[in-house]
Amino acid sequence: MNIETEFRIIGKPIPRHDAYEKAMGLTQYAADFSLPGMLYGKVLRSPHASARIISIDISKAKRLNGVRAVLTAKDVPKNESVTRFGQTHALGGGFEGLYRVLADKKVHFLGEPIALVAAETEGIAEEALEKIKVEYEPLQGVYDSLEAMKSDAPLVEEGRSNIITHFEVIKGNIEEGFAGADVIVENTYRVPHVDHAYLEPESGVAWIDENGIVTLRVSTQVIEHFRGIADVLNLPHNRVRVIAPYVGGGFGGKEDITVESFIALLAYKTKRPIKLTYTREESIFCHSKRHPYVLEYKTGAKKDGKLTALQARLVSDAGAYVYLSPWVLTYSMVTAAGPYRIPHVKVDGYTVLTNNIYTSANRGFGAPQVCFAYESQMDELASRLKMNPLEIRKMNYLEKGEALATGEILEHHVALQETTQKAYQALGEKTKAKGHHKVGQGIASGMMSYGRMIFLHDTSRSYVSMEMDGSVTVRAGVQDIGGGQTSSLAQIAAEILGVSLEDVKVYFGDTALTPLAGTTTATRQLYMSGNATLMAAQEVRKTLLIMAGKIMEMDPERLDLVDREVVDKEGSDKSLPLVDVVRACASDGLPLYNVALYKAPFRNLTQFKRIEGPVFPDFTHGTHAVEVAVDEETGVVKVLKLIACYDVGRAINRLSVEGQLEGGAIYGMGYGLMEKIIIENGVIKTPSFSEYLLPTSLDAPEVQTILLESGDGVGPFGAKGVGEPSLNSIAPAIANAVYDAIGVRIFDLPLTPEKIVRVLKERNQRIGKR
Amino acid sequence: MKKQKTYLLEIILNGEWKKVEVEPQETLLYVLREKFGHTEVKEGCGKGDCGACAILLNGKPVNSCLTLALQADGQTVVTLKGIGTPEKPHPLQESFVKKGAIQCGFCTAGMIVTAKGLLDKNPQPSKDEIQKAISGNLCRCTGYKKIIEAIEEAAQKLQRTMNNKR
Numbered sequence: 059m060n061i062e063t064e065f066r067i068i069g070k071p072i073p074r075h076d077a078y079e080k081a082m083g084l085t086q087y088a089a090d091f092s093l094p095g096m097l098y099g100k101v102l103r104s105p106h107a108s109a110r111i112i113s114i115d116i117s118k119a120k121r122l123n124g125v126r127a128v129l130t131a132k133d134v135p136k137n138e139s140v141t142r143f144g145q146t147h148a149l150g151g152g153f154e155g156l157y158r159v160l161a162d163k164k165v166h167f168l169g170e171p172i173a174l175v176a177a178e179t180e181g182i183a184e185e186a187l188e189k190i191k192v193e194y195e196p197l198q199g200v201y202d203s204l205e206a207m208k209s210d211a212p213l214v215e216e217g218r219s220n221i222i223t224h225f226e227v228i229k230g231n232i233e234e235g236f237a238g239a240d241v242i243v244e245n246t247y248r249v250p251h252v253d254h255a256y257l258e259p260e261s262g263v264a265w266i267d268e269n270g271i272v273t274l275r276v277s278t279q280v281i282e283h284f285r286g287i288a289d290v291l292n293l294p295h296n297r298v299r300v301i302a303p304y305v306g307g308g309f310g311g312k313e314d315i316t317v318e319s320f321i322a323l324l325a326y327k328t329k330r331p332i333k334l335t336y337t338r339e340e341s342i343f344c345h346s347k348r349h350p351y352v353l354e355y356k357t358g359a360k361k362d363g364k365l366t367a368l369q370a371r372l373v374s375d376a377g378a379y380v381y382l383s384p385w386v387l388t389y390s391m392v393t394a395a396g397p398y399r400i401p402h403v404k405v406d407g408y409t410v411l412t413n414n415i416y417t418s419a420n421r422g423f424g425a426p427q428v429c430f431a432y433e434s435q436m437d438e439l440a441s442r443l444k445m446n447p448l449e450i451r452k453m454n455y456l457e458k459g460e461a462l463a464t465g466e467i468l469e470h471h472v473a474l475q476e477t478t479q480k481a482y483q484a485l486g487e488k489t490k491a492k493g494h495h496k497v498g499q500g501i502a503s504g505m506m507s508y509g510r511m512i513f514l515h516d517t518s519r520s521y522v523s524m525e526m527d528g529s530v531t532v533r534a535g536v537q538d539i540g541g542g543q544t545s546s547l548a549q550i551a552a553e554i555l556g557v558s559l560e561d562v563k564v565y566f567g568d569t570a571l572t573p574l575a576g577t578t579t580a581t582r583q584l585y586m587s588g589n590a591t592l593m594a595a596q597e598v599r600k601t602l603l604i605m606a607g608k609i610m611e612m613d614p615e616r617l618d619l620v621d622r623e624v625v626d627k628e629g630s631d632k633s634l635p636l637v638d639v640v641r642a643c644a645s646d647g648l649p650l651y652n653v654a655l656y657k658a659p660f661r662n663l664t665q666f667k668r669i670e671g672p673v674f675p676d677f678t679h680g681t682h683a684v685e686v687a688v689d690e691e692t693g694v695v696k697v698l699k700l701i702a703c704y705d706v707g708r709a710i711n712r713l714s715v716e717g718q719l720e721g722g723a724i725y726g727m728g729y730g731l732m733e734k735i736i737i738e739n740g741v742i743k744t745p746s747f748s749e750y751l752l753p754t755s756l757d758a759p760e761v762q763t764i765l766l767e768s769g770d771g772v773g774p775f776g777a778k779g780v781g782e783p784s785l786n787s788i789a790p791a792i793a794n795a796v797y798d799a800i801g802v803r804i805f806d807l808p809l810t811p812e813k814i815v816r817v818l819k820e821r822n823q824r825i826g827k828r
Numbered sequence: 829m830k831k832q833k834t835y836l837l838e839i840i841l842n843g844e845w846k847k848v849e850v851e852p853q854e855t856l857l858y859v860l861r862e863k864f865g866h867t868e869v870k871e872g873c874g875k876g877d878c879g880a881c882a883i884l885l886n887g888k889p890v891n892s893c894l895t896l897a898l899q900a901d902g903q904t905v906v907t908l909k910g911i912g913t914p915e916k917p918h919p920l921q922e923s924f925v926k927k928g929a930i931q932c933g934f935c936t937a938g939m940i941v942t943a944k945g946l947l948d949k950n951p952q953p954s955k956d957e958i959q960k961a962i963s964g965n966l967c968r969c970t971g972y973k974k975i976i977e978a979i980e981e982a983a984q985k986l987q988r989t990m991n992n993k994r
Binding site for chain 2 (some may be wrong): 078256
């Protein structure tokens, strides 16, 4: 199938419409928007990670000139509820975590919000925070997930166990599996807290509109938090409106509520518009992090490399509140054994409350943690068996039609044989090492879902209409966080309706005006809203072609829409301007619009302890290959080559897909080499970008992307999702390359120079050097 | 709260003479955004770590969050909007769009400003020189590859235009 000739707009490297506005500086992000008479909000946060609140005295703060409101937990109509992300009914199994707007009686992590201030200026609001007197009684906390599991550990939330959830995956008989193994490798891996580090800190403006509607314009991945916000205010859901402008990066960190409840409460109380923007420090202190995991892995194989058994115990640190921890753990459970054919598997997964910062969604959502472990294990096995890391993977990869350890059948193309082969080939000859550098190459592959877990009953809606002049309007409640979410919808509508990309305008992200399209999370927007837009556009197309067929006295099946004309597919010169057909439809009262609802596959779970059967609509598969140079003197690892090869199903916009794979690779490289939120007794020690290091242009190698297009995804035109899968296997690829370079493995991320120097010293002592 | 003493700030902002009363502790970033409405200048960290607030001060890229407004008194300030407009876009703005160098776009203003500062000084930078020049500008979305390509392309285009003028 030749994609270049099959489509006019789909599959091309098309500059995005939002990029133009952004390049010109026209885009108004959340913090760029202001209203007359606007107040400024600030949040008082706990300086303790675990303490009882004895008293809160707000009297001095309230008396300060220019202060318009000071709110504490008792002012919140509904201060406690459960987190929901659009699921239609309570799932149980720990899936609905406690959500508390402001701390009441007790603080559970450092940075927990206690009071809100609204004032005429930011300066006055800050001064007011200093005048609020809170008396605390510090309590013993627990800051390590393994400690928190012990029966005598302090309880983070009184009256409930620290263990939120224990999930398991069981396949075959694990003892039998290890009995049949010729070689067994057993290791414990650790991955750290990491930050999303979107460049745009959390921000929003809230106001009460002329109809009394509480309206928020906020940087979010989930406008459908309007329901939760309405619950907090004790208002009907239809009295809260959330608008998401272009978001300056999300990566999962704007999936949970950030400023929404605060600004809604302050606007509701003061009846004035209010803006609240976090400082970077506040952002790092107070938003969720990627879950740190302790991953105990035991993998067995035959002499020839065939895997016989895999046993794993996963423990994730949920921090002080549940948020999405059980969801993230579910993702880890499904892929814990990797994309491999293993007859005997047993995985136990726990997510545990501690008094650390809460953890929740972060690009990859539980998949990269286990990928680091299972892909390091594959190289450990290869090394023990003196096999090529490529060969041991290729002989064990699952194929289409086979099942994961959970029993979930892979119903669509599994491209791992190709992605691994191509990524490995692209590495080429090993670069010659210079001086005290050692060069190594490594690969790692993986799988990650796109689309939400199917027991969430996910749906998306999109409205497509053709205007009288032939221009096209799309309305879809998607949040555009920079991945080209709206631009792809424009491409799909333009393709189907035979107009140019410039002819399409997408209105997005407004709970009052755009049909709800669900969250921009879970790599689901192209899949879900892309399909909804495709369905709606096809309905409009059908109406147009039937009318055109009538006017042209031709079979509508023969007709096509190209460049604002109705043309004959069979090549005759008969044609009709699109606008003539539009007018004819309008004058006959035919609908030139459609609202389509796309439904993901649904399945209810009957219990949550054992994860089995289908959980996801589909998976994206890919491989990373890297070459590193390790400086044996300084321990610095430099990535020299980085190849990302993915089956993307179908590239809707080649530039955007490359952008996801390139950006994801560097995001994942940070995870592998430098990123770690250092937390000591609940205190974050790295609250800035000079302490929490991100990859810069000097760290980033030129990522080479190789796109395979199987056409076998469940998205529009056979597309698969790539946003999150794009970073899945980069960290283990780096760890494997470092092992290849220096002959020593590091089991905990990130691979900092200090760790490299330490393991080299140990290695040299072992072999009697120096 | 007692009223803070203010001083008159006069700058040439994107080619126009501008005056405003400022308080001595106000940063140039704050004054550009809140007093002149130039919200294309972004605040990513407020500490000089990310480069999102970069502007050209007398042609040199600086972090406006680390610059007090009064330090810019009597000088020229150029923001992204002063580099090019929808009517007359700068080749950097065009190449950033064309090359896919913009995803969320929050780093873009600082990135293009920094690149403009580089190309004004060094019209034909090597890839290494580009990487060094933008190393103080963090981007979390793109992995930098397409940004570097966009700067290379703009440099080539500017060079061709220069040659044609000669």
